[in-house]
Ligand SMILES: Nc1ncnc2c1ncn2[C@@H]1O[C@H](COP(=O)(O)OP(=O)(O)OP(=O)(O)O)[C@@H](O)[C@H]1O
């Protein structure tokens with residue numbers, strides 16, 4: 288269960304730089320999730336760790352050993368491919384046992400491993416089928432099974448649940464979470480689904496265009512996003528962004544937008560002092576609104592109300608922009624009449640409008 | 647419905663010559679006669695073949711020639727493709743050079759090799775002599791002659807297998823090969839367990855095409871040895887052509903052609919039958935296993 292270290296890792300195809308100086312350490316037995324929009328270089332990073340992609344610059348160490356230029360099989364890792372990459376001419380059982388057969392395990396041991404994993408993935412009745420005779424979701428589970436039967440010290444997953452239906456996905460996610468607790472191995476998991484990232488990851492790496500935007504625990508990323516991109520990427524529904532500026536009145540600091548002003552806690556006054564009077568972007572988490580009145584309450588129109596059980600997602604308007612609000616609700620909230628809302632202090636995020644960094 | 651006219655034309659185009667040949671094989675027909683003037687002799691031509699030792703010798707030479715040649719060409723062709731299946735600089739030039747022999751007319755290939763095998767002025771014997779070895783009777787001793795025509799054929803036709811294998815290799819699913827690398831397969835294991843099995847359908851067709859061609863080989867051998875010494879390199883096609891032109895027995899030649907055709911059809915049926923059987927057996931195994939569960 289070695290630690291994986293990426294040092295100034297680079298990858299370019301010809302003149303196009305895809306990964307641009309990645310520095311990242313994944314600790315022992317940690318579940319690391321790489322998230323980011325499509326094309327940001329998640330798969331490329333994973334494939335470089337696996338040894339399938341040559342490295343243009345920088346270094347990869349696994350357990351202190353420099354593996355930058357080693358063959359995949361010398362790195363002791365298992366990989367679930369984004370496009371499954373099953374062996375078309377082998378049935379499911381053969382696909383899953385290929386690595387074990389190469390490593391000359393006992394037949395009985397191979398069988399019991401394969402059966403155990405097939406059981407867990409609900410593949411038992413398909414063991415004798417060829418990949419062409421399976422549905423997309425079933426193939427994806429075989430790809431997963433092929434990695435899980437192995438005893439590798441590191442597991443790499445490239446969007447392994449992307450083709451499953453919602454129920455199966457939730458079930459597999461839970462399975463994976465349980466398994467990662469149980470076997471305590473190094474896992475690197477790529478996804479563009481932030482719910483998966485938040486629920487599975489011990490640590491999340493948010494990437495954009497081949498660069499790391501922020502590394503942290505799910506809570507850190509949610510509570511204190513380092514920049515506009517992370518703030519917008521993590522959390523569902525997405526954060527509301529409003530143009531505004533910082534201004535001080537009667538010794539209190541306000542984030543002022545078009546037609547509203549939100550008081551900021553006094554403890555942030557010192558760090559924000561230099562930005563007073565400057566343009567900023569105000570980020571408001573939909574979930575940090577709550578119904579209530581008082582001196583700082585905002586009266587907001589309810590344009591649209593979606594009742595989804597214990598919660599309601601409301602569409603409203605603030606500072607000339609459409610915003611989303613999520614509140615807990617026992618009964619559907621009627622749209623039309625305006626209502627009063629308060630915003631929790633921790634739900635207010637401020638960003639420099641030029642650098643897009645958090646203030 | 648729309649297929650019917652096309653199928654009819656195809657059937658006539660294919661069947662007419664074959665029907666003609668079959669009809670001719672029941673005649674005592676020599677080249678100076680028109681086909682209408684030839685006498686009907688029933689099965690006589692075929693019976694004659696059955697008792698003709700030279701025909702059987704030719705058949706045996708052909709079978710040996712074809713199986714040795716195709717086996718070696720497959721090994722070399724597929725092997726070369728495996729080696730050259732990488733994107734190095736200059737690889738495309740190398741590949742082009744490799745397929746040149748295939749583009750040369752067979753007659754020319756025969757002439758070229760005959761010259762190279764020439765007892766005195768040929769490059770091989772000259773080289774041997776200059777190195778102080780004895781010369782080799784490449785084309786004048788039975789076993790050597792047989793080996794010599796085999797070498798020439800391999801030289802000419804390995805590229806064919808090379809090209810088809812290379813195309814097959816390059817269209818393999820790359821990700822399956824990557825998966826096998828992750829699963830710990832060495833280069834050899836990748837070839838043995840992933841690449842070759844996935845190429846198999848193409849390889850089977852390639853073998854079939856080559857076998858059919860090798861059974862009909864004529865020009866190169868005609869030019870190099872004309873079947874000699876003795877009957878040691880007299881393949882069926884050569885025998886047929888001699889029966890027709892030298893012995894002036896068109897009916898007998900037709901009967902021989904039909905025998906060859908029959909042999910080739912048998913080969914094709916066996917080959918396809920075998921793959922079908924394999925598939926059936928796999929399906930049955932699958933079903934049996936399914937029922938067990
Ligand atoms: N062989 C290649 N040649 C040139 N560019 C490539 C090549 N492979 C990938 N890229 C580029 O590298 C970038 C990163 O690709 P990558 O597959 O890592 O994205 P990703 O983050 O996994 O996206 P997704 O979520 O869609 O899978 C993309 O912009 C892609 O166009």
Ligand SMILES: [Mg+2]
Pocket residue numbers: 329330331369445
């Ligand atoms: Mg990807």
